[in-house]
Amino acid sequence: MRTVVEQAVAPGYRMLRRLKNRVLNLVDAPVIVLAYHRVTRLASDPHQLAVKPENFRAQMQHLRQNCRCVRLNEEWSGLREPAVAVTFDDGYADNLHEALPILAETGVPATVFVSTGMLGNPGEFWSDDLARQLLDGGDYPPSFELRDREHGGRWPAASPAERQTLHDRLHRAMLKIEPPRREDWLGQLARWSGRGGTARATHRTLTPAELRELSASPLVTIGAHGVTHTPLALLPEAEQRREITQSRRELEELLGREVTVFSYPFGGWRQFDGTTRRLCREAGFRRAVTTFPGQVHRWTDPLQLPRQLVRDWNAATFAARMESFRV
Template sequence: MDLTKLIDKCKQYNKVYLYGAGIYGKKTKRFLEQNGVEVEAFLQTSIHAPNCQFRGTPIYGIYETIITDDDLILVSVAENKQDEIISILKSKCVTNEECITKSIYDQISEEVDYSNVADVTNEKYIQVLFFHRVIEKKDDPWGLEVRPEMFDQYIRYIAENYNVKRFEEDWSDVKEKTLVITFDDGYWDNVEYALPILEKYKVPATVFVSTGNLDTPNEFWWDRLARLVPSDKLVEKRNELRKLSPRERDKALEEMEQEGNAFRERLVTDRTLTNDELKRLSDSEFITIGGHTVNHNALLYQTEEQQRYELMHSKKIIEDIIGKKITTFSYPFGQRDTYSDTTIRLLNECGFTRAASTVQELTGRDFNPYEIPRIGQPEVDLKTFARKLEEKWYMEG
């Protein structure tokens, strides 16, 4: 079934229900509404709280809802859960159902439009984005690269359509959709390609720098790893190595190199900033530098002494180079299972006042300054980039 037939079918029924109030259901609701189909309600197998709703559409339990032969239920959940839902509907003698297949969902994702949607109502106004690299794509096994021409389009769009704040600024007065731009790691291309674009559109950004390879031609350890293992083993091996101490990790990489396997060539562009480049970044009125440890390990697996070293030593190195105090930090890898409450305490003791994670959520007024969520930005076309920004706010309700 194509989207035109789906819309036509919906318009033949008295009421249209969406079974599932997750991302499938919410996105389908928006698509139907923009095509003149009103959704009566979301349905779920069970309701955990009374008076649930999403953007004015109520959420009911299926067993408490009367469905007639004049009504249509769109099963808007992932395909691996649809058979279970169909069985529940059959037990209620419901026969007018249509499954939103993966193919239909992908079409909806391409066509859904979040413009002209009412502004956010839950006070989650801030969306912190994070990038890694701005460079002409060559071999990008980690999906970190955005080409300069695409980054230019993104930043121009942001400058023309959104309020932009610095990561370290006070956000308490924000009452409109606001973006914050950040970079992780400290690749050299941040100064060569990203900086001129940010300055061109007068958009501020924070660059979180891992200091272990500063002023050397050395690769970051994950780029070194990417040359030594096949693509289908990369994430698994990275997750193993990030738990090790720097010495153990480097020994493991050396042993892999001695095995003689080479799956990618060494690229001279896979390097970090020089000291002079870091200073150039910091000297820009649009750039703030933050910490990102020395060795880019998952801090959860390091001793308290090792964690303190990673925080304090990287902070001192950066401050000595740029001649300024740094107070912001980004956790390597950034998920909650890669740092601990001890890490947060040490950040405070070391003089950091704000820290970024990679939990993919919006930021509300009551955010924890040491666990600020951020949303990663792979390269996509401008239309998709713009749609995904608005989609995040829409999904929050």
């Protein structure tokens, strides 16, 4: 909730930001990096990661007609007009089956960042698995007990509202624990809910063969996104290094080409830090993207590029948002 004072000064800040961007844009044409995850139609999308195919088509048509579209792994220094780079995080199978045909139809290039631990993995991303365990509908036991030395407890889970609250609580906590402990919690949940097993068809990730097919498109660049989709800043340095270098090496071996761009899993201020950036530089990445908003200028740290998250917007909303990203 914003205070009265914050509400009163917000329009002034927005005006100042626009003014600042106008001046900066005269000096240097910005690149707007857009962040997508999925192009598909989902019955339930708790983190709003999916853009429906018809909206994605309208968005790409808008970019093709109104913007200069650039690639994340190319040189941007000679740009004289504002440009846009499209990126996808995670590596869902729909990137090949639903997004690529629309990219090909509109000629818009895109970079797909892949978490290599999920390549060909029969399960789901941990955050999807958590949502499936708790938000799937049907019957549930009346309460859930988590056995954990630090976060353990028992919470009501009989109603959809109680399960939503429990989901949000566990999701927040799971952003702060390491992968083996996360897997243990998901195992406890699966035994309790009776849900689990192989991935739902709607939440499948790319297989290695599908990734090669996606990467064969001249419009697609593949980047790394860690191995286990864990916020890197919470891991010890050696583990961070392994996530960064192993995801790069696995992709390079699979694709037979150099991987030079990285996306920090979850990508917010608390989810990567100075150590993470240094490790990315040492691993040889030339650019790395975050999830905090902003424009990219020639003075922006290449290992900390802001991105604008795109939601399931129709053509008119997308056009208005693009306008606001540019000024």
